[in-house]
Amino acid sequence: MAARGSLARSLVIQGRVIHALFLRETLTRYGRHNIGVLWLFAEPMMFTLLILTLWTVLKLSHVTHVPITAFALTGYSTVLLWRNMPNRLENSIGMHLGLMHHRNVRPIDIYFARLLLEIGGATASFAFLSLAFIGIGWMDPPENILEVVAGWFLMAWFGSALAIAVGAMSELSEIFERLWHPITYILVGFSGLGFLVDALPQNTQHYFLFVPMVNCLEIIRDGYFGSMFTAHFSVIYVLTCNAVLSLLAMFGVRVVSTRDSLE
Amino acid sequence: MIRFQNVQKSYHTRHGLNHVLRNANLTIQPGEKVGILGRNGAGKSTTIRLLSGAELPTAGYIERNMSVSWPLAFGGAFQGALTGRDNTKCICRIYGRDIREAIDYVQSFSELGRYFDEPVNNYSSGMAARLAFALSMSIEFDCFLIDEVMHVGDQRFHEKCQVELYEKRADRSHVIVSHDEGFVREHCERAYVLKDGDILSFDQVDEAINFHIKSLHAKETHGVGDSVQAKPDDPDEKYQLGPDSHPKDGVPRGSIVTLEIPPSAIFPGCLHEAWLYLPADYNGEDSLPLMVFQDGWWFMADDGPWQVQTVANNLIADGSLPEMAILFVESGKLLSEGGLASEQRSLEYDSVNGDYAEFLLTEILPQVRKHAVISDDPRDRGIAGIANGGICAFTAAWMRPDAFSRVLSMCGIFADIRGGGAYPDLIREGDYRPLRVFLQEGVRSRLGGVYEGLDLPGGNRAVAQSLAVKGYQYQFVLGEGGHSFRHGAMILPDALRWLWRS
Numbered sequence: 001m002a003a004r005g006s007l008a009r010s011l012v013i014q015g016r017v018i019h020a021l022f023l024r025e026t027l028t029r030y031g032r033h034n035i036g037v038l039w040l041f042a043e044p045m046m047f048t049l050l051i052l053t054l055w056t057v058l059k060l061s062h063v064t065h066v067p068i069t070a071f072a073l074t075g076y077s078t079v080l081l082w083r084n085m086p087n088r089l090e091n092s093i094g095m096h097l098g099l100m101h102h103r104n105v106r107p108i109d110i111y112f113a114r115l116l117l118e119i120g121g122a123t124a125s126f127a128f129l130s131l132a133f134i135g136i137g138w139m140d141p142p143e144n145i146l147e148v149v150a151g152w153f154l155m156a157w158f159g160s161a162l163a164i165a166v167g168a169m170s171e172l173s174e175i176f177e178r179l180w181h182p183i184t185y186i187l188v189g190f191s192g193l194g195f196l197v198d199a200l201p202q203n204t205q206h207y208f209l210f211v212p213m214v215n216c217l218e219i220i221r222d223g224y225f226g227s228m229f230t231a232h233f234s235v236i237y238v239l240t241c242n243a244v245l246s247l248l249a250m251f252g253v254r255v256v257s258t259r260d261s262l263e
Numbered sequence: 264m265i266r267f268q269n270v271q272k273s274y275h276t277r278h279g280l281n282h283v284l285r286n287a288n289l290t291i292q293p294g295e296k297v298g299i300l301g302r303n304g305a306g307k308s309t310t311i312r313l314l315s316g317a318e319l320p321t322a323g324y325i326e327r328n329m330s331v332s333w334p335l336a337f338g339g340a341f342q343g344a345l346t347g348r349d350n351t352k353c354i355c356r357i358y359g360r361d362i363r364e365a366i367d368y369v370q371s372f373s374e375l376g377r378y379f380d381e382p383v384n385n386y387s388s389g390m391a392a393r394l395a396f397a398l399s400m401s402i403e404f405d406c407f408l409i410d411e412v413m414h415v416g417d418q419r420f421h422e423k424c425q426v427e428l429y430e431k432r433a434d435r436s437h438v439i440v441s442h443d444e445g446f447v448r449e450h451c452e453r454a455y456v457l458k459d460g461d462i463l464s465f466d467q468v469d470e471a472i473n474f475h476i477k478s479l480h481a482k483e484t485h486g487v488g489d490s491v492q493a494k495p496d497d498p499d500e501k502y503q504l505g506p507d508s509h510p511k512d513g514v515p516r517g518s519i520v521t522l523e524i525p526p527s528a529i530f531p532g533c534l535h536e537a538w539l540y541l542p543a544d545y546n547g548e549d550s551l552p553l554m555v556f557q558d559g560w561w562f563m564a565d566d567g568p569w570q571v572q573t574v575a576n577n578l579i580a581d582g583s584l585p586e587m588a589i590l591f592v593e594s595g596k597l598l599s600e601g602g603l604a605s606e607q608r609s610l611e612y613d614s615v616n617g618d619y620a621e622f623l624l625t626e627i628l629p630q631v632r633k634h635a636v637i638s639d640d641p642r643d644r645g646i647a648g649i650a651n652g653g654i655c656a657f658t659a660a661w662m663r664p665d666a667f668s669r670v671l672s673m674c675g676i677f678a679d680i681r682g683g684g685a686y687p688d689l690i691r692e693g694d695y696r697p698l699r700v701f702l703q704e705g706v707r708s709r710l711g712g713v714y715e716g717l718d719l720p721g722g723n724r725a726v727a728q729s730l731a732v733k734g735y736q737y738q739f740v741l742g743e744g745g746h747s748f749r750h751g752a753m754i755l756p757d758a759l760r761w762l763w764r765s
Binding site: 013016017019020021023024027028031096097098099100101102103104105257258 | 315316318319331334340342344349353354356359
């Protein structure tokens with residue numbers, strides 16, 4: 001009974017702390033007076049428009065039946081999701097060491113607060129732009145919205161676990177921090193931003209499906225315009241990846257929390 | 264209660280593991296006022312972070328069933344881009360404090376006016392400190408971590424803070440972590456001293472302070488044979504104690520008597536400590552020459568860097584020194600509240616007047632004479648010291664050549680802290696005194712803080728030049744090191760040989 005009481009109490013405290021940090025982060029990032037929040041929408045919008053322009057100019061719409069707006073928007077929005085989260089968590093503990101003097105604030109709270117903000121921002125941007133493009137008729141509504149949500153959720157989970165693992169590693173190793181950015185650029189190329197698995201040579205598809213982001217993106221696109229192409233993905237594989245990465249992330253947080261150098 | 268049980272804390276550094284706390288135990292009871300003293304680098308801030316929970320121990324266990332404040336001077340980690348109000352809200356949310364109530368309190372207590380709604384980045388440091396203090400008072404803690412003498416705002420605001428913390432919250436525990444012994448003495452019932460990875464417990468604050476001050480004097484010391492922590496490129500690294508500074512088999516050892524020094528009339532309000540070395544088998548009747556060391560504990564200590572006792576044993580045994588008494592004197596430790604030991608030391612050592620010599624001759628020497636017969640001939644009297652103690656030794660002999668004739672100054676500060684920069688001129692223009700002077704200095708010697716920029720090697724050179732011009736017997740040895748004991752400690756046996764040759 002006592003144990004349950006104290007667990008409940010701990011959860012209340014942790015919720016309180018994450019809430020406080022979330023508001024603090026939101027205010028700091030988007031401010032009361034600045035337009036930072038607009039970037040959340042501008043970036044994927046610009047990318048989508050650029051792709052659309054290219055598509056139109058090169059007249060590629062004759063070559064394929066893929067609805068290009070939905071293709072570009074889903075591609076870039078998901079990149080935003082998994083790419084920005086690790087970047088936001090890198091060195092975030094070092095920057096917030098002072099907060100640790102409030103005993104209830106632990107590294108995991110800072111991570112969660114930042115992730116919540118990041119997921120919230122990316123989701124809002126994705127939802128808003130989808131609605132906007134659907135509204136002006138450039139895009140059809142998703143065929144299976146639940147599948148989109150499920151894919152988005154898996155992607156957010158993957159991004160969060162990756163972000164925490166990367167964040168923890170960046171506190172521990174400067175070299176890793178430097179390596180991470182080039183790795184990100186390479187990963188973007190393999191993330192499905194610019195391709196459908198179905199369009200790849202058959203003998204390479206198998207390899208691309210080892211990338212969890214590709215699977216998630218295929219799920220999302222399947223939900224959006226699944227009738228137009230054959231989606232390739234494995235939910236079990238993504239779940240396994242996410243679970244393993246989450247374990248690694250939790251281990252990383254533990255190391256960072258008890259780490260011997262907070263200075 | 265907060266309890267550290269066998270707490271260890273180590274950090275990885277480029278030079279390997281640094282054990283800040285090795286096996287620390289401490290207990291803070293509810294309502295207790297406890298001081299934690301330690302020199303810079305002894306682990307005070309680590310202890311604070313462990314107390315506040317900002318860091319977890321490497322090993323051992325910390326039990327904490329009081330709520331503990333963040334370190335007050337630290338402020339609570341403001342987000343500079345946010346306003347005082349938003350920062351207040353954030354802290355309230357973290358601690359589950361009612362926001363409206365807290366904002367009213369913080370706003371009125373901090374006296375920030377319209378700045379309360381400006382980003383904290385726009386605050387002056389005084390304003391930030393006021394906000395920080397008000398915030399920490401708005402959350403009710405069982406235990407307050409006070410990590411510095413708080414100088415918040417003007418005098419009136421400072422008093423307001425004192426009332427708020429020490430009167431209104433007198434029922435809480437206070438942990439005061441400071442290197443300012445006066446502050447700890449004023450507010451604490453008992454104290455811990457951090458030293459070499461241990462937390463030593465003292466029931467009396469004064470005992471803790473005395474211990475702390477002694478370890479301050481020993482701050483660069485390493486026991487004989489200890490591995491030396493000096494950086495590899497430290498020019499002082501090459502200076503190591505020679506055979507005369509290590510105990511030798513078959514050499515009889517002198518003894519140490521602790522002297523009882525009554526309260527001084529010349530330097531009132533202080534506690535003075537002194538010890539007397541007597542040569543082996545002293546019969547209590549022979550008249551002995553006397554050598555006086557300022558900052559005496561450091562020179563005398565068995566585990567200190569100078570090993571004066573051992574050097575004396577060895578040099579007396581081989582006939583380089585006469586059988587002699589050695590007096591080790593500490594500068595005064597203020598008994599009053601809030602006084603700075605370093606200020607008192609400067610007053611005694613740096614002043615260019617006869618007070619210190621008078622103090623030695625009239626207030627200390629009578630105590631020495633209770634244990635030994637001391638020669639009155641100035642040729643049988645030497646006086647020595649390092650840094651401020653070095654100029655002090657010279658000043659004593661300069662002012663009282665009738666009492667001292669042999670001067671040993673290591674890294675003497677012949678510079679204008681209290682007028683000592685005038686010595687080159689004073690020596691040239693003053694009457695010749697029958698003194699023999701040994702000056703040692705490091706070519707890289709310099710002081711930090713407010714005394715940064717004083718040309719210490721230049722001061723010693725100028726003094727040496729004036730001594731040469733006036734035909735004094737002198738030696739000036741310039742080492743390659745800095746303002747350090749190491750070169751001086753290495754050449755101490757030879758310096759004493761030269762000083763005391765007939």
